[in-house]
Amino acid sequence: MPTLTRRAESFSALVLEVFQLNGLLLQAGDRLSAPAGLTSARWQVLGVIDHGPATVAAVARTMGLARQSVQQTADALASDGFVEYVENPNHQRAKCVSLTAAGRRALRKVEQAHAAWADRLGASLAPARLAAAVDGVREARLRLEKDLAEEGRDEA
Structure with missing residues:
Protein backbone atom coordinates (compact mmCIF):
# COMPACT_ATOMS: atom_id res chain seq x y z
CA MET A 1 0.00 0.00 0.00
CA PRO A 2 1.47 3.37 -0.97
CA THR A 3 2.37 5.85 1.72
CA LEU A 4 0.24 8.99 1.60
CA THR A 5 1.69 12.43 2.13
CA ARG A 6 0.11 14.58 4.79
CA ARG A 7 -1.70 16.54 2.02
CA ALA A 8 -2.99 13.31 0.47
CA GLU A 9 -4.21 12.11 3.87
CA SER A 10 -6.01 15.41 4.48
CA PHE A 11 -7.66 15.41 1.07
CA SER A 12 -8.64 11.74 1.46
CA ALA A 13 -10.18 12.54 4.86
CA LEU A 14 -12.20 15.32 3.21
CA VAL A 15 -13.39 12.94 0.48
CA LEU A 16 -14.50 10.35 3.06
CA GLU A 17 -16.35 12.98 5.10
CA VAL A 18 -18.10 14.27 1.96
CA PHE A 19 -19.10 10.72 0.96
CA GLN A 20 -20.54 10.11 4.43
CA LEU A 21 -22.23 13.51 4.45
CA ASN A 22 -23.73 12.83 1.02
CA GLY A 23 -25.24 9.56 2.25
CA LEU A 24 -26.73 11.26 5.29
CA LEU A 25 -28.03 14.17 3.21
CA LEU A 26 -29.77 11.73 0.87
CA GLN A 27 -31.39 10.01 3.87
CA ALA A 28 -32.49 13.35 5.30
CA GLY A 29 -33.69 14.48 1.89
CA ASP A 30 -35.77 11.34 1.51
CA ARG A 31 -37.37 12.02 4.89
CA LEU A 32 -38.03 15.68 4.05
CA SER A 33 -39.48 14.91 0.63
CA ALA A 34 -41.52 11.78 1.44
CA PRO A 35 -44.61 13.68 2.71
CA ALA A 36 -44.79 15.37 -0.72
CA GLY A 37 -44.56 12.02 -2.52
CA LEU A 38 -40.96 12.56 -3.57
CA THR A 39 -37.47 11.22 -2.97
CA SER A 40 -34.19 13.14 -2.81
CA ALA A 41 -33.52 12.35 -6.47
CA ARG A 42 -36.96 13.51 -7.55
CA TRP A 43 -36.69 16.64 -5.41
CA GLN A 44 -33.36 17.50 -7.05
CA VAL A 45 -34.78 17.15 -10.56
CA LEU A 46 -37.79 19.29 -9.68
CA GLY A 47 -35.46 21.90 -8.19
CA VAL A 48 -33.48 22.13 -11.42
CA ILE A 49 -36.52 22.54 -13.67
CA ASP A 50 -38.21 24.96 -11.27
CA HIS A 51 -36.22 27.63 -13.10
CA GLY A 52 -37.76 26.59 -16.42
CA PRO A 53 -38.12 23.56 -18.67
CA ALA A 54 -34.88 21.75 -19.53
CA THR A 55 -33.82 18.65 -21.39
CA VAL A 56 -32.92 15.55 -19.40
CA ALA A 57 -29.32 15.96 -20.61
CA ALA A 58 -29.20 19.54 -19.30
CA VAL A 59 -30.63 18.46 -15.95
CA ALA A 60 -28.05 15.67 -15.74
CA ARG A 61 -25.21 18.10 -16.48
CA THR A 62 -26.48 20.52 -13.83
CA MET A 63 -26.68 17.74 -11.25
CA GLY A 64 -23.43 16.03 -12.29
CA LEU A 65 -25.24 12.75 -12.94
CA ALA A 66 -25.58 10.29 -15.78
CA ARG A 67 -28.30 11.16 -18.28
CA GLN A 68 -29.80 7.68 -17.96
CA SER A 69 -30.41 7.98 -14.23
CA VAL A 70 -32.03 11.39 -14.66
CA GLN A 71 -34.14 9.99 -17.52
CA GLN A 72 -35.47 7.26 -15.20
CA THR A 73 -36.25 9.81 -12.51
CA ALA A 74 -37.94 12.17 -14.99
CA ASP A 75 -40.02 9.30 -16.43
CA ALA A 76 -41.14 8.34 -12.91
CA LEU A 77 -42.00 11.98 -12.14
CA ALA A 78 -44.01 12.17 -15.36
CA SER A 79 -45.80 8.94 -14.54
CA ASP A 80 -46.80 10.40 -11.17
CA GLY A 81 -47.92 13.71 -12.70
CA PHE A 82 -45.18 15.92 -11.22
CA VAL A 83 -43.64 16.80 -14.60
CA GLU A 84 -44.58 16.66 -18.25
CA TYR A 85 -42.56 16.47 -21.43
CA VAL A 86 -42.99 19.52 -23.63
CA GLU A 87 -41.71 20.52 -27.05
CA ASN A 88 -38.16 21.80 -27.21
CA PRO A 89 -37.84 24.79 -29.55
CA ASN A 90 -34.11 24.04 -29.97
CA ARG A 105 -46.96 22.20 -5.12
CA ALA A 106 -44.85 19.20 -4.07
CA LEU A 107 -41.64 21.15 -4.53
CA ARG A 108 -42.91 24.09 -2.46
CA LYS A 109 -43.96 21.67 0.31
CA VAL A 110 -40.47 20.16 0.41
CA GLU A 111 -38.85 23.60 0.28
CA GLN A 112 -40.81 24.63 3.38
CA ALA A 113 -39.73 21.49 5.24
CA HIS A 114 -36.16 22.02 4.07
CA ALA A 115 -36.11 25.63 5.26
CA ALA A 116 -37.12 24.65 8.81
CA TRP A 117 -34.69 21.70 8.83
CA ALA A 118 -31.77 23.80 7.51
CA ASP A 119 -32.49 26.54 10.04
CA ARG A 120 -32.51 24.03 12.90
CA LEU A 121 -29.25 22.38 11.82
CA GLY A 122 -27.60 25.66 10.84
CA ALA A 123 -28.34 27.07 14.30
CA SER A 124 -26.31 24.25 15.84
CA LEU A 125 -23.13 25.22 13.97
CA ALA A 126 -20.94 28.26 14.49
CA PRO A 127 -21.50 30.61 11.52
CA ALA A 128 -17.76 31.11 10.90
CA ARG A 129 -17.09 27.34 10.89
CA LEU A 130 -20.01 26.74 8.56
CA ALA A 131 -18.83 29.46 6.18
CA ALA A 132 -15.27 28.08 6.25
CA ALA A 133 -16.58 24.58 5.50
CA VAL A 134 -18.58 25.88 2.54
CA ASP A 135 -15.53 27.76 1.23
CA GLY A 136 -13.27 24.73 1.64
CA VAL A 137 -15.65 22.30 -0.06
CA ARG A 138 -16.31 24.79 -2.87
CA GLU A 139 -12.59 25.27 -3.46
CA ALA A 140 -12.03 21.50 -3.52
CA ARG A 141 -14.92 21.09 -5.99
CA LEU A 142 -13.59 23.80 -8.29
CA ARG A 143 -10.09 22.32 -8.26
CA LEU A 144 -11.49 18.85 -8.96
CA GLU A 145 -13.58 20.21 -11.85
CA LYS A 146 -10.45 21.81 -13.30
CA ASP A 147 -8.43 18.62 -12.82
CA LEU A 148 -11.08 16.50 -14.53
CA ALA A 149 -11.35 18.98 -17.41
CA GLU A 150 -7.58 18.92 -17.89
CA GLU A 151 -7.55 15.10 -17.84
CA GLY A 152 -10.34 15.11 -20.40
CA ARG A 153 -8.29 17.34 -22.71
CA ASP A 154 -5.25 15.08 -22.29
CA GLU A 155 -7.30 12.04 -23.28
CA ALA A 156 -8.81 13.72 -26.36
Missing part, protein backbone atom coordinates in the same frame (compact mmCIF):
# COMPACT_ATOMS: atom_id res chain seq x y z
CA HIS A 91 -34.35 20.33 -30.80
CA GLN A 92 -36.96 18.23 -32.54
CA ARG A 93 -36.43 14.96 -30.65
CA ALA A 94 -35.04 16.00 -27.24
CA LYS A 95 -38.13 17.10 -25.33
CA CYS A 96 -37.93 19.35 -22.29
CA VAL A 97 -39.08 18.37 -18.83
CA SER A 98 -41.44 20.91 -17.29
CA LEU A 99 -43.07 21.17 -13.86
CA THR A 100 -46.79 20.57 -13.59
CA ALA A 101 -48.95 22.31 -11.00
CA ALA A 102 -48.74 19.16 -8.85
CA GLY A 103 -44.95 19.16 -9.19
CA ARG A 104 -44.74 22.81 -8.19
Whole structure:
Protein backbone atom coordinates (compact mmCIF):
# COMPACT_ATOMS: atom_id res chain seq x y z
CA MET A 1 0.00 0.00 0.00
CA PRO A 2 1.47 3.37 -0.97
CA THR A 3 2.37 5.85 1.72
CA LEU A 4 0.24 8.99 1.60
CA THR A 5 1.69 12.43 2.13
CA ARG A 6 0.11 14.58 4.79
CA ARG A 7 -1.70 16.54 2.02
CA ALA A 8 -2.99 13.31 0.47
CA GLU A 9 -4.21 12.11 3.87
CA SER A 10 -6.01 15.41 4.48
CA PHE A 11 -7.66 15.41 1.07
CA SER A 12 -8.64 11.74 1.46
CA ALA A 13 -10.18 12.54 4.86
CA LEU A 14 -12.20 15.32 3.21
CA VAL A 15 -13.39 12.94 0.48
CA LEU A 16 -14.50 10.35 3.06
CA GLU A 17 -16.35 12.98 5.10
CA VAL A 18 -18.10 14.27 1.96
CA PHE A 19 -19.10 10.72 0.96
CA GLN A 20 -20.54 10.11 4.43
CA LEU A 21 -22.23 13.51 4.45
CA ASN A 22 -23.73 12.83 1.02
CA GLY A 23 -25.24 9.56 2.25
CA LEU A 24 -26.73 11.26 5.29
CA LEU A 25 -28.03 14.17 3.21
CA LEU A 26 -29.77 11.73 0.87
CA GLN A 27 -31.39 10.01 3.87
CA ALA A 28 -32.49 13.35 5.30
CA GLY A 29 -33.69 14.48 1.89
CA ASP A 30 -35.77 11.34 1.51
CA ARG A 31 -37.37 12.02 4.89
CA LEU A 32 -38.03 15.68 4.05
CA SER A 33 -39.48 14.91 0.63
CA ALA A 34 -41.52 11.78 1.44
CA PRO A 35 -44.61 13.68 2.71
CA ALA A 36 -44.79 15.37 -0.72
CA GLY A 37 -44.56 12.02 -2.52
CA LEU A 38 -40.96 12.56 -3.57
CA THR A 39 -37.47 11.22 -2.97
CA SER A 40 -34.19 13.14 -2.81
CA ALA A 41 -33.52 12.35 -6.47
CA ARG A 42 -36.96 13.51 -7.55
CA TRP A 43 -36.69 16.64 -5.41
CA GLN A 44 -33.36 17.50 -7.05
CA VAL A 45 -34.78 17.15 -10.56
CA LEU A 46 -37.79 19.29 -9.68
CA GLY A 47 -35.46 21.90 -8.19
CA VAL A 48 -33.48 22.13 -11.42
CA ILE A 49 -36.52 22.54 -13.67
CA ASP A 50 -38.21 24.96 -11.27
CA HIS A 51 -36.22 27.63 -13.10
CA GLY A 52 -37.76 26.59 -16.42
CA PRO A 53 -38.12 23.56 -18.67
CA ALA A 54 -34.88 21.75 -19.53
CA THR A 55 -33.82 18.65 -21.39
CA VAL A 56 -32.92 15.55 -19.40
CA ALA A 57 -29.32 15.96 -20.61
CA ALA A 58 -29.20 19.54 -19.30
CA VAL A 59 -30.63 18.46 -15.95
CA ALA A 60 -28.05 15.67 -15.74
CA ARG A 61 -25.21 18.10 -16.48
CA THR A 62 -26.48 20.52 -13.83
CA MET A 63 -26.68 17.74 -11.25
CA GLY A 64 -23.43 16.03 -12.29
CA LEU A 65 -25.24 12.75 -12.94
CA ALA A 66 -25.58 10.29 -15.78
CA ARG A 67 -28.30 11.16 -18.28
CA GLN A 68 -29.80 7.68 -17.96
CA SER A 69 -30.41 7.98 -14.23
CA VAL A 70 -32.03 11.39 -14.66
CA GLN A 71 -34.14 9.99 -17.52
CA GLN A 72 -35.47 7.26 -15.20
CA THR A 73 -36.25 9.81 -12.51
CA ALA A 74 -37.94 12.17 -14.99
CA ASP A 75 -40.02 9.30 -16.43
CA ALA A 76 -41.14 8.34 -12.91
CA LEU A 77 -42.00 11.98 -12.14
CA ALA A 78 -44.01 12.17 -15.36
CA SER A 79 -45.80 8.94 -14.54
CA ASP A 80 -46.80 10.40 -11.17
CA GLY A 81 -47.92 13.71 -12.70
CA PHE A 82 -45.18 15.92 -11.22
CA VAL A 83 -43.64 16.80 -14.60
CA GLU A 84 -44.58 16.66 -18.25
CA TYR A 85 -42.56 16.47 -21.43
CA VAL A 86 -42.99 19.52 -23.63
CA GLU A 87 -41.71 20.52 -27.05
CA ASN A 88 -38.16 21.80 -27.21
CA PRO A 89 -37.84 24.79 -29.55
CA ASN A 90 -34.11 24.04 -29.97
CA HIS A 91 -34.35 20.33 -30.80
CA GLN A 92 -36.96 18.23 -32.54
CA ARG A 93 -36.43 14.96 -30.65
CA ALA A 94 -35.04 16.00 -27.24
CA LYS A 95 -38.13 17.10 -25.33
CA CYS A 96 -37.93 19.35 -22.29
CA VAL A 97 -39.08 18.37 -18.83
CA SER A 98 -41.44 20.91 -17.29
CA LEU A 99 -43.07 21.17 -13.86
CA THR A 100 -46.79 20.57 -13.59
CA ALA A 101 -48.95 22.31 -11.00
CA ALA A 102 -48.74 19.16 -8.85
CA GLY A 103 -44.95 19.16 -9.19
CA ARG A 104 -44.74 22.81 -8.19
CA ARG A 105 -46.96 22.20 -5.12
CA ALA A 106 -44.85 19.20 -4.07
CA LEU A 107 -41.64 21.15 -4.53
CA ARG A 108 -42.91 24.09 -2.46
CA LYS A 109 -43.96 21.67 0.31
CA VAL A 110 -40.47 20.16 0.41
CA GLU A 111 -38.85 23.60 0.28
CA GLN A 112 -40.81 24.63 3.38
CA ALA A 113 -39.73 21.49 5.24
CA HIS A 114 -36.16 22.02 4.07
CA ALA A 115 -36.11 25.63 5.26
CA ALA A 116 -37.12 24.65 8.81
CA TRP A 117 -34.69 21.70 8.83
CA ALA A 118 -31.77 23.80 7.51
CA ASP A 119 -32.49 26.54 10.04
CA ARG A 120 -32.51 24.03 12.90
CA LEU A 121 -29.25 22.38 11.82
CA GLY A 122 -27.60 25.66 10.84
CA ALA A 123 -28.34 27.07 14.30
CA SER A 124 -26.31 24.25 15.84
CA LEU A 125 -23.13 25.22 13.97
CA ALA A 126 -20.94 28.26 14.49
CA PRO A 127 -21.50 30.61 11.52
CA ALA A 128 -17.76 31.11 10.90
CA ARG A 129 -17.09 27.34 10.89
CA LEU A 130 -20.01 26.74 8.56
CA ALA A 131 -18.83 29.46 6.18
CA ALA A 132 -15.27 28.08 6.25
CA ALA A 133 -16.58 24.58 5.50
CA VAL A 134 -18.58 25.88 2.54
CA ASP A 135 -15.53 27.76 1.23
CA GLY A 136 -13.27 24.73 1.64
CA VAL A 137 -15.65 22.30 -0.06
CA ARG A 138 -16.31 24.79 -2.87
CA GLU A 139 -12.59 25.27 -3.46
CA ALA A 140 -12.03 21.50 -3.52
CA ARG A 141 -14.92 21.09 -5.99
CA LEU A 142 -13.59 23.80 -8.29
CA ARG A 143 -10.09 22.32 -8.26
CA LEU A 144 -11.49 18.85 -8.96
CA GLU A 145 -13.58 20.21 -11.85
CA LYS A 146 -10.45 21.81 -13.30
CA ASP A 147 -8.43 18.62 -12.82
CA LEU A 148 -11.08 16.50 -14.53
CA ALA A 149 -11.35 18.98 -17.41
CA GLU A 150 -7.58 18.92 -17.89
CA GLU A 151 -7.55 15.10 -17.84
CA GLY A 152 -10.34 15.11 -20.40
CA ARG A 153 -8.29 17.34 -22.71
CA ASP A 154 -5.25 15.08 -22.29
CA GLU A 155 -7.30 12.04 -23.28
CA ALA A 156 -8.81 13.72 -26.36
